[in-house]
Amino acid sequence: MPTKQIQIGDQITAxxxxxxxxxxxxxxxxxxxxxxxxxxxxxAWTGVCAKQMQSLEQNYDHxxxxxxxxxxVSVDSVPSKKAWAASLAxxxxxxxxxxxxxxxxxxxxxxxxxxxxxxxxxxxxLDENHKVIFKKIYDLSKVPDxxxxxxxxxxxx
Amino acid sequence: xxxxxxxxxxxxxxxxxxxxEVCLKDLKGKWVIIYFYPxxxxxxxxxxxxxxxxxxx
Numbered sequence: 001m002p003t004k005q006i007q008i009g010d011q012i013t014a015x016x017x018x019x020x021x022x023x024x025x026x027x028x029x030x031x032x033x034x035x036x037x038x039x040x041x042x043x044a045w046t047g048v049c050a051k052q053m054q055s056l057e058q059n060y061d062h063x064x065x066x067x068x069x070x071x072x073v074s075v076d077s078v079p080s081k082k083a084w085a086a087s088l089a090x091x092x093x094x095x096x097x098x099x100x101x102x103x104x105x106x107x108x109x110x111x112x113x114x115x116x117x118x119x120x121x122x123x124x125x126l127d128e129n130h131k132v133i134f135k136k137i138y139d140l141s142k143v144p145d146x147x148x149x150x151x152x153x154x155x156x157x
Numbered sequence: 158x159x160x161x162x163x164x165x166x167x168x169x170x171x172x173x174x175x176x177x178e179v180c181l182k183d184l185k186g187k188w189v190i191i192y193f194y195p196x197x198x199x200x201x202x203x204x205x206x207x208x209x210x211x212x213x214x
Binding site (some may be wrong): 077079080082083084 | 196197199211
């Protein structure tokens with residue numbers, strides 16, 4: 001099991017930088033002022049993960065309205081993410097390659113399976129200052145329900 | 158430690174594309190080419206894999 005998980009209320013102190021499926025650099029520093037949903041999934045090209053990413057894409061407008069940038073994250077490489085995004089018709093959501101150092105962000109946030117070499121299925125939501133405000137680990141066989149996150153965001157304050 | 162010509166290959170078992178496990182020791186008696194490539198879904202690697210597939214026929 002992963003070690004030392006990040007908790008609600010924790011601040012993400014070290015900026016993270018990764019490339020998405022289109023080789024765009026996504027730097028968390030540039031996302032300050034926006035909420036960020038880190039949607040971790042085990043591996044590209046698998047059924048549940050595909051549905052998880054498609055649900056981010058389908059809800060992109062809703063996320064935008066709530067000032068949330070949804071990011072899909074797994075240990076797969078950029079070329080793999082590119083082909084996968086194309087096969088799923090994902091055009092708006094950035095699919096980040098936590099490829100090298102292998103699973104670095106997943107490890108930092110404590111959602112990496114050491115024995116398996118990939119991350120847990122998890123949603124970690126950061127506020128505008130990148131403090132963790134929501135976190136949930138999901139069963140590997142389950143597609144995360146975004147309604148929970150929308151409900152959380154729409155009923156806060 | 159790079160493997161050298163003349164060295165015996167260490168046994169390994171790895172899952173292949175259909176998720177069945179391939180072990181080197183099970184291929185005793187046959188010539189084996191182990192070819193490494195950088196990353197899936199890239200041009201050169203794809204061509205290389207297609208080359209190997211075609212050469213099987």
